[in-house]
Amino acid sequence: MGEMSGFQLGVVGALFLSVASSVSIVICNKALMSNLGFQFATTLTSWHLMVTYCSLHVALRLNFFESKPIEMKTVFLFGILNGISIGLLNLSLGFNSIGFYQMTKLAIIPFTVLLETLFLGKQFSQKIKFSLSILLLGVGIASVTDLQLNFVGTILSLLAIVTTCVGQILTNTIQKRLNVSSTQLLYQSAPYQAAILFLTGPFVDQCLTKRNVFAYKYSPIILGFILLSCLIAVFVNFSTFLVIGKTSPVTYQVLGHLKTCLVLGFGYTLLHDPFTSRNIIGILIAIVGMGLYSYFCTNDTKRKQIVDVSSFPSQIKERDTTPLLTSHPDKESKNSLV
Template sequence: MGEGRRLQPGTAGALGLSVVSSVSIVICNKALISTLGFTFATTLTSWHLLVTFCSLHVALWMKLFEHKPFDPRAVMGFGVLNGISIGLLNLSLGFNSVGFYQMTKLAIIPCTVLLETLFFRKNFSRSIQLSLTILLIGVGIATVTDLQLNVLGSVLSLLAVLTTCVAQIMTNKIQKRFKVSSTQLLYQSCPYQALTLFVIGPFLMGFLRTRMFFCSSTHLKCWFSLCCLA
């Protein structure tokens, strides 16, 4: 019990720092985009990942975690797939309403469970199954009542969900296979994610320009903010 109490301040501090950093990112993104007119949100996300890598490198220098190299092909594939999934989520938001985009992100959880059940024969408790059933009902209702659905946006959302689910499953498999922590995996995969988003960012923005010409200013602000937090 005493050990649990000693861990609580550190956990609370980590959660508080996470909230503060997330809010700070949103404020900085809005200032950059609204004031300076920088519209390359996906490219900005790649810079966020680069800053994350630099921060982890400092943490490594301070010996807060141990660097553990493993199969470079697995790291590269994982990093590129994560970058593609973020890019697809950004495209999904560009061609769908913000509400449908949020439902898309919620659908990632049951989809991941479904893939793990079908391909890896993983069993989940009844409480988890019940929670996912309620979630799926909510997603279904929100999807049916969303009047801004379109074929291209739905296809992009489906691809975004599938790639994100595969990336999450890969995270679990890589950590177990190579016995690395999430921090160690993030440190090694961040450069590949950042490079992928940096390369595809201008193309995504060019693809979305025509679409955004017809979007409302409110939707644009939501898109930029959410893209940079994807």
């Protein structure tokens, strides 16, 4: 019981860290890009990953965690895939309207469910699927405005959906099958993600902004915001791997839509963004969907625990659909920092 309570506390901490850091970096980057005119998102992401790797390297030297070797081919392909998915998401935003980009992000959840069902044999109950539908409906109402389609933008969006889903599924799968912690996997893969984005980022950003990131005039305040953004990104990247490893890719996407609702609320409160009754209704519907998702998953988890304990007293089988605030202790949780 103590181990279970400690693990659940770790999950709650990971979720809180993910939400707090993600909302903070969105506000920071919005000020940097909208107010200060630094719009080189892909290159900035490569700097985020470089700082993340350097921070983890220092933590390793200070013995905060132990490095665990992972097969070079696995970590290389994993890092490259994640780097490509980030670049494709940025390109999708550049070639599509905001509304269509939001639809792209919404499509990640059902596509992840489809992939996990077809290729990993995971089962999602009708109640879980219903709660996810309510969630997606609410986020769609709150965030989707116009839907302007174009061929190039549609192809980029489809590629972004596929690479993002596969990358997040692999994040969860690698941690569990290779028994590595989120920190160990992030430390091994961050250099490859940073490298692919550092090489392609300036080109992607120039296509989107028609400006050269290396010819940009950097003022002290812009450098300060870039540094702040990179520091916050360390917690964003760490918590992303932590949440996916402790829960599931679907739960992480549900959490991501909670962040979207929070960003809309903070944008209205702190940055005075336009806010309508449609935004409010959509956020409320999304909150209902998230509540139902957590409730149904919690019930499924408890039911599964009772069956497993009665059948195998020494083992508790992992549940595929992990709720937002309830999960199972697994091997990699013992290696985690939280």
